[in-house]
Amino acid sequence: MAAIGSRGTVTEAAGFNAEQDAQKLRNAMKGAGTDEVAIIDVLAHRTIAQRQLIKHAFKTSVGKDLIDEVKSELTGNFEKVVVGLLMTAPVYDAYELHHAIKGAGTDEACLIEILASRDNQEIKEIIATYKKEYGKSLEDDIISDTSGMFQRVLVSLLTAGRDESTKVDNVLAVQDAKDLYQAGEARWGTDEVKFLTVLCVRNKQHLLKVFEEYHKIAGRDVEDSIKREMSGTLEDVFLAIVRSIKSKPGFFAERLYKSMKGLGTTDSILIRVMVSRAEIDMLDIKAQFLKMYGKTLFSFIKGDTSGDYGKILLQLCGGQ
Structure with a gap:
């Protein structure tokens, strides 16, 4: 409900x-x-x-x-949307994560999108559902399919250990910002563990204060520093965490935009976001999409999809 x-x-x-x-x-x-x-x-x-x-x-x-x-x-994408709609949220997330891991290659973007944007309770439900549906530990499957610091960030997110209070410790926020600066911009090489500790553990309101203080110290946004200091999936996961903390609707609006712009459409992303957010915050995602890209999400979907697949996505979009 x-x-x-x-x-x-x-x-x-x-x-x-x-x-x-x-x-x-x-x-x-x-x-x-x-x-x-x-x-x-x-x-x-x-x-x-x-x-x-x-x-x-x-x-x-x-x-x-x-x-x-x-x-x-x-068949095809229409079938994928309908099947997704018939699942509960944790079952659908577990289903998407399972498909991201199994088979040849790993869909790291799917792992990042889901784990960086769900709250503690949602992650706990996904873990329990994954075990029930597939008879395996989600953490074990992710560990066997990823490596390095990227793996460690995902495992940290899977602990569902983020502080979910609204308390902001101003002194600690300044220290966190200094620590992030010292771990990245101010040194040769990057101390990724410090980024993990701050970005995966602190609560949303506190992190917004950290980002504000970071800009004062570094003279640039924390996202810009992550792009300068990191690459590949590690850059992607830290950027996803920061953007999701700043604005979850904005994070998903960007995901939708990137799934449709340029040559071809990344249908898996488009379907997953439309199905998983339709009942939660699609109105806010639509508003952010228009603000960020100057066009409606409805018009983008209409121009990028066709047939019954396009029709059902437009219905989930809720009109213009």
Whole structure:
């Protein structure tokens, strides 16, 4: 169920009836051909909690798992969006992380995006769900698939040990800023552990003060220093943490923009962000997108996608 005060584009459907929705989905998928419009009309306008009730009603009345039916009837990116919508948030995050790790190569961008932007409770739920769904430890899988300081940052984030109070210690904030400067700009080489300790442990309000103090000391933004001092996935993960702390909607707006600009579309990122944030803060992401790029998210998606895949994403975007 959407949180009270939610800034999502997907909200509870009035007059909701799980049995009726389950029947609509069954009718949309039985026989020759599939009624994709009916699927969009139901699933893009129901909350995660409501979709779980639909899944239960579908299994009760049809004797089949709704996700299995979707996978047998749909294909491509449209299938990926619909499958994602039918999962709870921790199941979807665990599913995405599992796919990022398994097989040839690792999707480090997915690991970074999820682990750098979820709060302690969300991370704990993801870890428990991963174990339940895949019979493995998420930490063990990440350790076996990553290395070096990048691995250590991810493991730190997985401890769900960030201070989540709102307390700002001004003296400590100045010291943290000095420590970051001394660990990077002021020395030959970089003490990445100091960046990990500050960026993965301190609370949001305190870190915003640290960033402010850092700018006074270094004469530049902490993001600029990270770019100067680091490279590769380590740079990416520290930048993701800083940007997520500064503005989570801004962080996701940038992810969406980069997934669509230039040649081709990184559909995996576009799908994951649209599905995972639709019920949480999509209204704020849209506002940030317009502010940052001078165009609406709706217009970007419309110009970059097509068919039923594009239609369902536009519904999740919640109009212009």
